[in-house]
Amino acid sequence: MQGRTEDGFGMIFGVNHLGHFLLTLLLLERLKACGSSRVLNVSSGAHKSGAIDFNCLSTHKELGVGDSGFQMFTLYCHSKLCNVLFTHELAKRLQGTSVTCYSLHPGRVRTEIFRNFRIWLKILFIPIYWLFFVDSDSGAQTTLHCALQEGIEPLSGCYFSDCAVQDLLPKAKDDAVARKLWEVSERLSGLS
Template sequence: MPFCDGEFTKQTDETGKVFLVTGANAGIGKETVLEIAKRGGTVFMACRNMEKAKQAREEIITATNNPNVFVRQLDLSSMDSIRQFAENFKKERDTLHVLINNAGVMGLPRTLTKDGFEMQMGVNHMGHFLLTHLLLDVLKKSAPSRIVNVSSALHEQGTINVDDLNSEKSYSRFGAYNQSKLANVLFTRELAKRLEGTGVTVNALHPGAVDTDLVDSWPSAMKFLLKPAVWMFFKTPKSGAQTSLYAALDPDLEKVTGQYFSDCKPKEVSAAAKDEKTAKFLWAESQKWTGIKE
């Protein structure tokens, strides 16, 4: 039986609150939406694959009897798609209480987003950097509100390659992933400072090693070799969603910001994740890549 050291067991009523979860049609994202819907929240599932998303939505509504679950198209590998999504969302809703940046890709061979970004850095960090900025006005208006960034313990293995951020000179499929997860934590900590006094908090987390479709892009031999380990040691998606739910819902965290959680409790980040110079470099580069002005 897969282990789970952390479980979010507090009972909360999320009626009247609006949530947005990226990558919500499967895995951790779907389980996160399911639990929020059980608690009465209004949830927007922001997904690339609309067919899978609609099926997941139907399953969630059937399981929770909560009709306030909506699917909207979002491709985080396209700046145009992100901008269109944010524009449409703000026309539809004037409140957003919790943004959960959950979507991610892992271990891909080197591929590029529609805008020419290395895919893992593009989707895992740059896409969420842009989406978050475009929704900050509505998050501020809805305060107290929260931003939750799903990172990974693998951020500890990551390095921000200041001379080759887009992996053009050399590429490692897991090195690029680790870099993108470190970027999530650096972004979280820097954004928390910039949002001081607004009532909007931002925290990052490690969901645990979770058996999800993130591994679909891995080579077949690697998946075959890892299969016994996945069964024995990896969490289920439901267990993997617990720390996301903790960061998004726990009343005790209303004013907690700039933190990193694992197994529903605070955890220290790597030395690289505390490097303010690197954080400022990444912020400036992210602005250039996404076209965001201060």
């Protein structure tokens, strides 16, 4: 969760957003040449608590600073907002092509996300984990829906949860912020 990528980006920003942004853009011409194809960005409902601080991104190559558990979760929320904004802008740029894109919340899935938590946090979260989180098969359903469901092409750019389109907060579909994030991401990843 903490640390930096080889290129000096904050680990959460680099792994959760910038790497996916770069991979998608590097594959985009091939996707267009393949005919109908889809790009899925696995986000999280936590994007609702996210924000994009472009000044911090410029100075620290990260969406925020700090290394406490709460600060790491906040950075995670910011990165998941990046996923939604990236999908929003990507859909606009893909209009008129056979490539569509969707962002999604898979639900609260039992993964190893707590493996690096301090023991007291594990003790606190384990009952919640087993009571309110779903197994990986259930957690994969929205991803599979967005990848395979016929007829959702007109919903390109939308955000899904529980296999259905969800309304987004205004900040998650802000055209100006999405465009600026795209431009900054291009610069940071060496594409411009």
